[in-house]
Amino acid sequence: MKFSGLIWAAVYRKPIRSSLTLGSLFVAFLLFGLLHSVSVAFTQGVDFAGVDRLIVAPKYSIIDDIPLNYQRRIAGVDGVELIAYRSWFGGTYQNNKQFFSRWPVPPKEFLDIYPEFIIADEQREAFISTRTGAIVGRDVATAFDLKVGDRMPLIPNIWMNKDNGPWVFDLVGIFDGADESVDTNQMFMSYDFFDEYRTQSQGGVGTFVVRITDPDRTAAIAAEIDAMFANSSDETKTTTEKAYNQMFANQLGDIGFIMTGILSAVFFTILLLTGNTMAQAIRERIPELAILKTVGFSNVTVLILVLCESLLIALLGCIPGLLVASMLMPALSGAVPFFGDVQMTPLIYIQGILLALALGVIVGLPPAVRAMKLNIVDALGEHAA
Amino acid sequence: MSDTLIEVSNVSKIYQRGKMDVPVLESLNLTVDQGDFLALMGPSGSGKTTLLNLIGGLDVPTSGSIRIGSENIDQLSQGQLATWRSRNVGFVFQFYNLLPVLTASKNVELPLLLTGLSGKERKKRAQAALSVVGLEDRANHRPAELSGGQEQRVAIARAIVSDPELLVCDEPTGDLDRTTADEILELIQLLNKDYGKTVLMVTHDPKAADHASHSLHLDKGRLIEAQPA
Ligand SMILES: Nc1ncnc2c1ncn2[C@@H]1O[C@H](COP(=O)(O)OP(=O)(O)OP(=O)(O)O)[C@@H](O)[C@H]1O
Numbered sequence: 304m305k306f307s308g309l310i311w312a313a314v315y316r317k318p319i320r321s322s323l324t325l326g327s328l329f330v331a332f333l334l335f336g337l338l339h340s341v342s343v344a345f346t347q348g349v350d351f352a353g354v355d356r357l358i359v360a361p362k363y364s365i366i367d368d369i370p371l372n373y374q375r376r377i378a379g380v381d382g383v384e385l386i387a388y389r390s391w392f393g394g395t396y397q398n399n400k401q402f403f404s405r406w407p408v409p410p411k412e413f414l415d416i417y418p419e420f421i422i423a424d425e426q427r428e429a430f431i432s433t434r435t436g437a438i439v440g441r442d443v444a445t446a447f448d449l450k451v452g453d454r455m456p457l458i459p460n461i462w463m464n465k466d467n468g469p470w471v472f473d474l475v476g477i478f479d480g481a482d483e484s485v486d487t488n489q490m491f492m493s494y495d496f497f498d499e500y501r502t503q504s505q506g507g508v509g510t511f512v513v514r515i516t517d518p519d520r521t522a523a524i525a526a527e528i529d530a531m532f533a534n535s536s537d538e539t540k541t542t543t544e545k546a547y548n549q550m551f552a553n554q555l556g557d558i559g560f561i562m563t564g565i566l567s568a569v570f571f572t573i574l575l576l577t578g579n580t581m582a583q584a585i586r587e588r589i590p591e592l593a594i595l596k597t598v599g600f601s602n603v604t605v606l607i608l609v610l611c612e613s614l615l616i617a618l619l620g621c622i623p624g625l626l627v628a629s630m631l632m633p634a635l636s637g638a639v640p641f642f643g644d645v646q647m648t649p650l651i652y653i654q655g656i657l658l659a660l661a662l663g664v665i666v667g668l669p670p671a672v673r674a675m676k677l678n679i680v681d682a683l684g685e686h687a688a
Numbered sequence: 689m690s691d692t693l694i695e696v697s698n699v700s701k702i703y704q705r706g707k708m709d710v711p712v713l714e715s716l717n718l719t720v721d722q723g724d725f726l727a728l729m730g731p732s733g734s735g736k737t738t739l740l741n742l743i744g745g746l747d748v749p750t751s752g753s754i755r756i757g758s759e760n761i762d763q764l765s766q767g768q769l770a771t772w773r774s775r776n777v778g779f780v781f782q783f784y785n786l787l788p789v790l791t792a793s794k795n796v797e798l799p800l801l802l803t804g805l806s807g808k809e810r811k812k813r814a815q816a817a818l819s820v821v822g823l824e825d826r827a828n829h830r831p832a833e834l835s836g837g838q839e840q841r842v843a844i845a846r847a848i849v850s851d852p853e854l855l856v857c858d859e860p861t862g863d864l865d866r867t868t869a870d871e872i873l874e875l876i877q878l879l880n881k882d883y884g885k886t887v888l889m890v891t892h893d894p895k896a897a898d899h900a901s902h903s904l905h906l907d908k909g910r911l912i913e914a915q916p917a
Pocket residue numbers: 680681684703704705710712730731732733734735736737738739
C-alpha cells in the first residue's frame with residue numbers, strides 16, 4: 304500500500320526509541336511463546352483418547368508409596384493386560400555431572416510394558432536373571448563412558464541399605480530409545496534386590512504402570528481402579544503418563560497459574576511502556592500530522608495511519624519473539640524433562656499474533672483518536688507558540 | 689479583463705475561548721482575481737492567518753460565504769473540504785513542517801499519495817516540482833541536510849506538486865534572512881507570473897509586499913486598501 308512508506312518512516316523516525324520498544328516487545332513475546340506453551344501443556348484436561356498405558360499413583364502426594372500388593376487386585380480389573388511398577392531411587396553417581404533418574408523396576412514386566420526401550424535379547428535376559436543387575440540408557444552410557452560389565456556404585460540419599468554403604472549395581476545392558484522422544488537419560492535396576500536390601504518401606508512402590516487391551520475404555524478402567532481403593536489408607540489416582548508428568552510438576556506449584564501470572568505482569572508493563580511511547584511519538588509529530596491534514600489527508604486516514612504504525616510495531620516485536628521461542632522450545636523441553644512434549648502449537652502462534660494485534664490496537668487507539676481529532680488550525684498555531 | 693477566483697462575502701469568524709466569544713473577523717468582504725498576487729498585511733492579532741485559513745479551507749467561517757472558483761467551500765463537509773484542499777490549494781507556512789525522515793522528494797510526493805497516480809508517476813511529478821524550485825539535485829536529501837531556504841523551497845514544491853490554482857502563504861519568509869527571503873519571494877513571484885498561480889500571502893515585511901501585485905491591510909478585523917508607500 305502506498306502509505307507504507309509513511310508508516311515505516313514513523314517507526315524509524317527515532318531509531319533508538321523504536322529499537323528499545325521493539326526489544327521489550329520481543330522479550331515479552333519470547334516469554335509468551337515459552338511460558339504460554341508450558342501453561343497450555345499443563346492446563347489442558349486429561350486426554351484418555353487412544354492411550355493404552357495408565358499410571359496408578361498415590362492420590363495425594365507423589366512422595367507417598369502404594370502397597371505392592373495392590374498389583375494382584377489391579378491385574379484383576381477387566382481389560383488390564385500387563386502391570387509393572389517403579390519407585391524413585393534418587394542417590395548420586397560419581398561427581399553427579401549429569402543427573403539421570405534411577406528407578407527400581409521388575410525387569411521383565413517393565414520391559415514388556417515399555418517396548419520403546421530397545422535392548423539386545425541377551426542383555427534383557429541378563430537384566431531379568433541378575434539380582435544386582437541394572438541397565439542404563441544411551442545418554443547415560445555416553446555421558447559416563449559406561450560399558451556392559453561395569454559396576455556402578457550409587458551413594459544413597461533416600462534409601463539406606465542394610466550395610467549402610469553404597470549401592471553397587473552390575474551394568475548388564477544399555478538400551479536405546481525407539482525414537483528421539485524416548486528419554487534415555489535413565490537407569491533401571493532390579494526392584495527385588497532394592498526392596499530386600501533397603502532398610503525401610505519394604506513392599507511399597509511409587510507408581511504402577513498398567514497396559515490395557517482396549518484403548519476405548521481407558522477412562523472407565525482408570526475410574527474402576529481408583530474406585531477399588533477409595534476410602535482405603537492408600538487411595539490412588541489413575542491417569543495418563545502425560546497427565547501424571549504434569550501432575551508431578553504441578554506439585555512444585557500450580558504451573559499454569561504461575562505462567563499466566565508472569566505473563567500478565569509482563570504484558571501489563573509492556574502495555575504501559577509502549578502506550579506511553581506511542582503517545583509521546585504522536586505528541587512530537589503534531590505539526591507533521593497537521594501538514595498531512597492540510598494537504599488533504601482525511602481524519603480517518605490519519606487515524607488509520609497511526610493505528611497501522613502501532614500495529615506494525617507490535618507485530619515487529621511479536622513475530623521474531625515467537626520464532627525465537629519456537630527455536631528455544633526443544634532446549635526448554637530437554638532441560639526440564641517432566642515438561643514432556645511442550646510445543647509451540649499453531650494455536651499458540653495464532654494467540655500470540657492476536658495478542659500483538661490487540662496490544663497494537665489498545666496502545667494505538669488513544670493516540671490515533673487524538674491524531675484524528677487534531678484541529679489543523681490549532682496544531683499549526685502550536686508550532687509558532 | 690480577469691475572472692474573480694476568490695469571493696469572500698460577509699464573512700465573520702468568532703473563536704470560542706472557554707465561555708468567551710472572541711470575534712476576529714466581522715462582515716468581511718474580499719474578492720481576488722485569478723492570477724493575482726495579493727499581499728495581506730496588518731498588526732499581529734489582526735486576523736490575517738484566520739482569513740487565510742478560511743480561504744484555504746482549513747477552517748470554516750462562523751457566518752458568511754466563501755466561493756473559490758465554482759465551489760462554495762463554506763458548504764462543504766470536513767471530508768469534502770480535505771479533498772477540495774488537496775486538489776485546489778497549495779500551502780506554504782513560516783515553519784516548513786517537512787517530515788524529517790522522508791527525503792525531499794518523498795516530502796513533495798505526500799499530497800499525491802491521495803491521488804490514484806502510480807508510484808512512478810508520483811516520483812516524476814515530485815521531481816518536476818523540485819526542479820521548478822531549483823532543487824532537482826537535492827531530491828534525495830533529508831530536511832536536516834538542507835538549509836532553511838532550501839527547506840522552504842521543498843515546502844513550496846510540495847504546495848505546487850498537485851498543480852493547484854491557488855497558493856496560500858502565511859509569512860513564508862518569516863524565519864529566513866533577507867537574502868534567502870528575497871530568493872523565496874522571487875520564486876513565489878515566478879510561480880505567479882510564469883505558472884499562473886493566484887497567490888495570497890500574509891507578511892509583516894513591507895519589502896515582501898513589494899513583490900505582490902497589490903497589498904491589503906487588515907486591522908481589527910476590517911480590510912483597508914494599502915496606502916501607497
Ligand atoms: N484557535 C483559536 N482560538 C481562539 N482564538 C484564536 C484562535 N486562533 C486565533 N485566535 C485569535 O484570533 C486573533 C487573530 O489571530 P490570527 O492568528 O488570525 O492573527 P494574525 O493576524 O495572523 O497574527 P500574527 O501576525 O501574529 O500571525 C488573535 O487575537 C488570536 O488570539
